[in-house]
Amino acid sequence: MTLNQLRAFLMVATLGTFSAAAVELQMTQPSISELIKRMEETYGLKLFARGSRRLVLTPAGEGLLPYARQAVDAAAGADRALRSLSSLSGGVATFGLLRNANYYFLSELLEKFNERYPLVRLRIIGLNSVEVAEAVSAGELEAGLVVLPIDSAGLDVTPLMRDEVLYVSASSSRASAPVTISDLAAANLILYDAHYGWRDPTRRQLAERAQLEGCTLSAQIEVEHVETALSIVAGGAGDTIVSRAVTTSKGFPEGLFTTTFADPLYDTIAMVQRTGSVLSPATREIARLARRMLLERMP
Amino acid sequence: MTLNQLRAFLMVATLGTFSAAAVELQMTQPSISELIKRMEETYGLKLFARGSRRLVLTPAGEGLLPYARQAVDAAAGADRALRSLSSLSGGVATFGLLRNANYYFLSELLEKFNERYPLVRLRIIGLNSVEVAEAVSAGELEAGLVVLPIDSAGLDVTPLMRDEVLYVSASSSRASAPVTISDLAAANLILYDAHYGWRDPTRRQLAERAQLEGCTLSAQIEVEHVETALSIVAGGAGDTIVSRAVTTSKGFPEGLFTTTFADPLYDTIAMVQRTGSVLSPATREIARLARRMLLERMP
DNA sequence: TCAGCGTCATAGGGTTATCCTATGGTTCGC
DNA sequence: GCGAACCATAGGATAACCCTATGACGCTGA
Incomplete structure (x- = not known):
């Protein structure tokens, strides 16, 4: 019974x-x-x-x-x-999300949360992982999702999933084989997240690799939004890098070719929260939802 | 939860x-x-x-x-x-009985069942065989006793006993010899079970006979209760028909004469239950008691 | 009469809850 | 301290739960 x-x-x-x-x-x-x-x-x-x-x-x-x-x-x-x-019947849940969240599950997450807790208002912060990590570290946000690596001082970091980073070009020849760091150094790069520049986690990974190889990476054009960068790439002005989730999304332009890195590169998505802090129920719930939805998408 | x-x-x-x-x-x-x-x-x-x-x-x-x-x-x-x-240690046993059950054994049945299973409450349903048959067929009742003929779709029907139907009149002359269908068609009939009308099993038998003879039966007065009909008949306003059990009961008015039908007519009492259904213990028990008590009364 | 529709039943499979045993950690009283 | 009583956690077996796909059946309208 x-x-x-x-x-x-x-x-x-x-x-x-x-x-x-x-x-x-x-x-x-x-x-x-x-x-x-x-x-x-x-x-x-x-x-x-x-x-x-x-x-x-x-x-x-x-x-x-x-x-x-x-x-x-x-x-x-x-x-x-x-x-x-429970405080889920009111108040505001504040949560930080990495920029790419749109491409993973953002709208679905918000819909699901709102459906289950219609009385809780949502404030989703985050133009970039750097910003989210700093805000969480400073206590402005209770928790958030970021791409590693980040400066983890004062943060509890829980890796959840990873997504491969791909090289994107309008030229089939330049995407015909996995690219190396020196290929990248020689390319016309159209990069996004201009505001955060080389503090962006994915860019940091690349910069570190370049340093080991003794070469330097620089952007030909820097814009704020991935979508803008992709439009430019589609026009043939240069190439860019995005995570796989972006390439499989609906908004990804036609006629672009992708290839992996010779030494595969990954964005690792992780949950961060302030060390030792206790999450409010609403935030805990949205963090739980976000984690579950991400893990469901794991290959 | x-x-x-x-x-x-x-x-x-x-x-x-x-x-x-x-x-x-x-x-x-x-x-x-x-x-x-x-x-x-x-x-x-x-x-x-x-x-x-x-x-x-x-x-x-x-x-x-x-x-x-x-x-x-x-x-x-x-x-x-x-x-x-699912046991006999409580709950409610629901059983359908034909209207005339009072005249046969109703009170005795209920007393006996209650004596043997004091924890089981009884709910006896049934103003008329038509109603009981429909309720059993729909599954609202597990089983019941009815008078045949009934519409037996979806029902297991077990005939148990029969009781002769008699013609009742206040006039000795009209009850001096067995009556025929044409006698009946010519008579002032005081009928009961107005609510069910000619769907009542006994009436259906009569209507079928009348159809074969090419005549029509109709009631001069229709009332709900047998007792009312008998009072009217005792007043001389017309005649009626009842089963023998009614004529031998205590409440049967003085001064009424009875006779049989020329072609004897019987109420056949049968047990009905839903085809293929399994009776709950309480219902099975009351059905068993009812059947036994009926058979004991068989001539 | 027969095809189409709506109904419940069944089969097969993936996920989660539930419940167990075994064990670790904490707090209290002696 | 140290044992006793208590709650928490881990790991694993089982059953509940819920799904999709499909079958069976009665009803209905062409």
Whole structure:
């Protein structure tokens, strides 16, 4: 005897069909069927008479009805009580996200959170991982998602997933084989995140590699937005680098070629929060959602 | 939010420790721990303050308590209701009986059943065979006794006994010899069961005979109760038909004459239940008693 | 009469909850 | 301190749960 079983029973008794109850409970008809069946098997009696017509309560079902109603109502009350007591019933959840979040799951995350906690307002901060990391470190944000590497002083960092960084060009020849750092140094690079320049984590990784090779990277053109950079690349003025998630998104221009790095390069996405801090319920919840949705996307 | 979580919460709140609650609920302490933890995580708030001493309810836990109690109680009631229906130690036995049951054995049946199973409450449904047959067919009733013929779609029908239908009149001359259908067509008929009219089984038998003879039957006066009809007949306004059991009952008015039909007419009493259905113990028992008592009365 | 529709039942599979045992960590009383 | 009592955590087996896909059946309209 579980609450789900009682809920299903009640809804079926109210609406008269399994299918309608399934829609109402946001489940599928076979699930309803199974819940009812299990309850019937548990007690060895039928709750509904499955006639050709519509479902009719058996005497046993009739006897169960008032108790089911009471239990489900009480559980709904319990849920309401807890929900209103938790701070998820108000206030503002503040969370930092890396710039690329659009390409991963941002809108879905916000929709899901808002659906579950409609009373909580959301403030999503973050033009770039650098900014997010600094804000979290300073305590302005409780938590956020960033791309590594970052300056991790005063932060708890939990890597969650990684996404490969690709080289993007309008010329098939320049993207015909994995590129090396020296290829990169020789290329016309169209880079974005002008505001943060070489403090950007992905760029930092590249700069470190270049340093080891004894060469220098510099941007031919720097803009703020990835989309702008990609448009320029599509025009043939130069090449750029983006993570794979960007290349598979809808907005990715036609006619661009991609290739990997000879020594594969990855953006590692991590959750950061202030060392030793306790997250507010709302923030914890959105962090939990974000982590789960990211992990679901792991290859 | 599951019932098990609420049960665990309630028991912990009552007993003050996880371990004690585990013993009481026949589970292990880690299981209780996990159930509580999951509920706390779901809502992002603590339900118990884990002090060094003993557990104390947080305000949130305090708020949850009444709802938890109500939900758990209701579920226990549901369980009891269903469990008792699959045994003879409680619950309600529902059974359908034809209208005339009073004249056969109704009170005796109920007394006997109640004496043997005092914990089972009885709900006897049935103003007329038509109604009982439809309710059983739809699954609202598990079984019942009816007079044939009925529409037997979806029903298992077991004839048990028959009782002759007699013609009743205040005039000795009109009841001096067996009556024919044409006699009937010519008579002032005082009929009962107005609500069901010619769907009533006995009336259907008569109507079919009349059809074969090419004549039509119609009621001069229609009332609901047999007793009313008999009073009117005793006043001489017309004649009626009843089964023999009625004529031998205590309430049968003085001064009325009865005769048989020229072509004898019988009410056949049958047990009906839904095709392929399994009766609950209580219903099976009352059906068994009813059948036995009927058969004992067989001529 | 037969195809189309809506209904519930069943099969198969992936995910999660639940529950266990075993063990670690903390707090209290002696 | 040290044992006792208690809660938390880890790891693993089982069952519940929920899904998609498909089958069976009755109803309905051409």
